[in-house]
Amino acid sequence: MGGDRMLGRFGATLEYALRSSAAPFVLGARLAGRLRHAERPGQPPRRRGLVMASKVALDELFFATEILSASFVSMRDHARMTQEMHEALALFSERGWLDDPASYHQDPPALEIASVDELRAPFLPHRHLRFASGYEPHVGEPGRERWLGYDRNRTAHVRLLEHSGPKRPWLICIPGYRMGHTLVDFTGFRVHWLHRTLGLNVAIPVMPLHGERREGRRGGDGLFTGDFIETIHAQTQAVWDVRRLVSWLREQGAPAVGAYGVSVGGYTTALLASLERNLDCAIVGIPVIDFMRLLRDHMPSIVERAALRVGLSFPEIERLLRVISPLAMAPQLPVERRFLFAALADQLAPFDHARDLWEHWDQPRIAWYHGSHVSYLWEAEVKALLEEAFRATDLLPGDHTKAA
Numbered sequence: 001m002g003g004d005r006m007l008g009r010f011g012a013t014l015e016y017a018l019r020s021s022a023a024p025f026v027l028g029a030r031l032a033g034r035l036r037h038a039e040r041p042g043q044p045p046r047r048r049g050l051v052m053a054s055k056v057a058l059d060e061l062f063f064a065t066e067i068l069s070a071s072f073v074s075m076r077d078h079a080r081m082t083q084e085m086h087e088a089l090a091l092f093s094e095r096g097w098l099d100d101p102a103s104y105h106q107d108p109p110a111l112e113i114a115s116v117d118e119l120r121a122p123f124l125p126h127r128h129l130r131f132a133s134g135y136e137p138h139v140g141e142p143g144r145e146r147w148l149g150y151d152r153n154r155t156a157h158v159r160l161l162e163h164s165g166p167k168r169p170w171l172i173c174i175p176g177y178r179m180g181h182t183l184v185d186f187t188g189f190r191v192h193w194l195h196r197t198l199g200l201n202v203a204i205p206v207m208p209l210h211g212e213r214r215e216g217r218r219g220g221d222g223l224f225t226g227d228f229i230e231t232i233h234a235q236t237q238a239v240w241d242v243r244r245l246v247s248w249l250r251e252q253g254a255p256a257v258g259a260y261g262v263s264v265g266g267y268t269t270a271l272l273a274s275l276e277r278n279l280d281c282a283i284v285g286i287p288v289i290d291f292m293r294l295l296r297d298h299m300p301s302i303v304e305r306a307a308l309r310v311g312l313s314f315p316e317i318e319r320l321l322r323v324i325s326p327l328a329m330a331p332q333l334p335v336e337r338r339f340l341f342a343a344l345a346d347q348l349a350p351f352d353h354a355r356d357l358w359e360h361w362d363q364p365r366i367a368w369y370h371g372s373h374v375s376y377l378w379e380a381e382v383k384a385l386l387e388e389a390f391r392a393t394d395l396l397p398g399d400h401t402k403a404a
Contacts, residue, residue, distance in 0.1 A: 015079065026348040030184065056345050084142035090318055091141065098248050105275050106340050108240050109134065110273050111248040114155070124186060124195065125166040129158040130245070135237040143229040153213045154212035156208040156241045159185065161195045164323070169256035169395040170201045171251045173240060174272070176263030180211025188262065188377070198387070198396060205242055208234045223264075224291075228317055231291060235324040238268045244278050258395045259330045259369070260386070262376065263349060264288050270326035270357055277332045281393035283386065286346060286373050289326060289353040292318045296352055327360050339389040341382050348373040365389070 038264050097104040108237075114131045133156045137144040144314070150153070159182060161167075173189040186192070186206045195202050195256030209223055223234050242259070249257050258281040261269030265314055273282035288294050292314060322328045331338060338361050342354030351368075358366050368387035390396035 005114055019288075031320065035373055053296040053308060056085065056347055059233070076396055081227050081229070087142045087318070087321060088229060088232075089316060092320065092323060098319060100277060100327060101328045104240065105236060106138075108244045110134070110251070111244040113248075120389055124161060126182075127162070129160055131156050133237060133241050135240040136246075137236070137254070143233060147230070147233045150209075150215045153208050153215060153237075155213065156244075157212050158228060158245060159202075159204040159206075160200040160217075161191065163195075163199065163201060167253045167255055168199065168201050169258065169389075170254045172245060172249075172257065172259045173202060173204045174238075174259060174261030174265035174268050175204065175207055175210070176261070176265040178210070178211070178383045180206045181263070189260070190377070190383075193383075200390070200395065201254070203245060204243055206236045207265070208241070223293075228291075228320060232324050234259075235268060235271060239272045239275055241267070242272055244274060246278055250278060256394050258283065258390070258393060260285070261371065262286055266349075267291075267326065268330075270327075271324060273331045273338065274329035275332065278394060279333055279337075281337045281389055282331070282333055283341065283389050284354075284357065284375065285341055285382065286349055286376050287354055287357060288349045289357045291321055292347065305316055329354060335362045335364050337367070337393050338375055339385060340364065341367040341369065341376070341385045343371045343373055343376065343379075345371060346373045375387045 067083070092098045092104070095103075111131055113129070119126055119128050119130045133154055137147055171193075171194060173185070175185050175188065179185050179188055189202070189204065191202055191204070194200050202252075207214055209221065214221065223231060244258075246257055257279060259269050259272055259276075259279055261267070261272075261285040262285040266284040267289055269282055269284050270287065270289065273279065296314070299382075340354055340358055342349075342351055342363075344351060347375045354366070358364065365385070365388070369379040369381040371379050389394070
């Protein structure tokens with residue numbers, strides 16, 4: 001009971017700092033550079049000037065919109081959340097999942113198609129694939145029944161852009177946080193360039209709790225509320241669904257299948273590469289790679305001090321998250337089929353997230369660019385890295401370099 005009260009007090013402090021009239025103070029603290037991630041030890045030198053400042057401002061604008069619309073677990077859920085975390089730690093330890101995180105993940109069955117619809121969108125015609133996800137948390141796992149009660153989330157959705165004629169390679173683009181809408185996803189992955197210019201087939205799955213699968217007011221609500229049991233289920237279901245998609249594309253005759261994710265989608269892609277052997281390449285962009293570090297990166301000092309005073313155990317949360325951590329598992333692809341790109345001035349996923357994955361992945365090809373999280377959309381280094389990865393891993397062989 002004492003722990004529940006402490007977590008409740010911390011939650012109240014967090015909600016006050018991020019949702020109330022204290023929000024301007026929090027934003028001011030960031031803009032004044034008082035948060036820890038302005039510069040990092042070992043960070044390569046980065047350019048300065050008006051152009052870089054403009055790119056950084058885009059990150060800060062995104063952060064501001066999140067602060068002002070953030071949702072967190074309610075006070076009445078704090079006791080439940082604490083109990084579930086303790087129960088999960090005991091169960092995960094007992095079953096060996098903390099020592100062998102990959103064993104936590106179940107191999108999904110073959111995909112049975114529910115429906116495929118043709119959509120004549122003005123920007124790019126595509127097909128909309130729907131299927132029953134089939135993902136279920138382990139029997140006895142905390143939060144299982146609640147997760148299964150999210151009815152919309154139980155149906156998986158995928159946007160498909162496929163060329164006619166001979167079979168071509170497929171690129172699965174794994175969206176980040178708050179994505180999951182067709183226009184946003186097509187813009188965020190430069191789908192016109194991937195599909196029309198380079199000639200790739202493109203599949204964009206909708207992540208759990210996003211887009212048509214959302215359970216809250218906005219896509220992504222529930223992923224970063226502080227309820228880490230929900231975060232574990234969301235990421236586990238995400239890789240489950242994508243692995244089913246990979247197997248289906250192979251069954252359709254795909255000569256090659258690659259995965260490319262950005263931001264939190266980069267985390268999902270790195271996790272996928274730790275579990276799925278049937279991939280030809282994995283490209284991780286501007287990745288978040290450690291959820292607890294991300295929280296602490298963006299946690300104002302007032303909130304961190306409150307957490308320490310009430311004795312909130314960050315190490316316990318980090319231990320719990322091992323079952324979905326790409327840094328706790330070995331990648332299944334050879335090093336020459338792993339690729340990363342990251343920003344030197346990223347204000348949302350600081351550079352050490354990408355650096356740590358790069359080191360864990362045995363230092364594969366990585367492109368650093370002088371920009372921010374959001375500016376990856378137009379950075380020349382990113383475009384060059386993607387083309388290099390496609391060519392090196394046979395996603396762009398010979399006559400696939402031109403659109404039909």
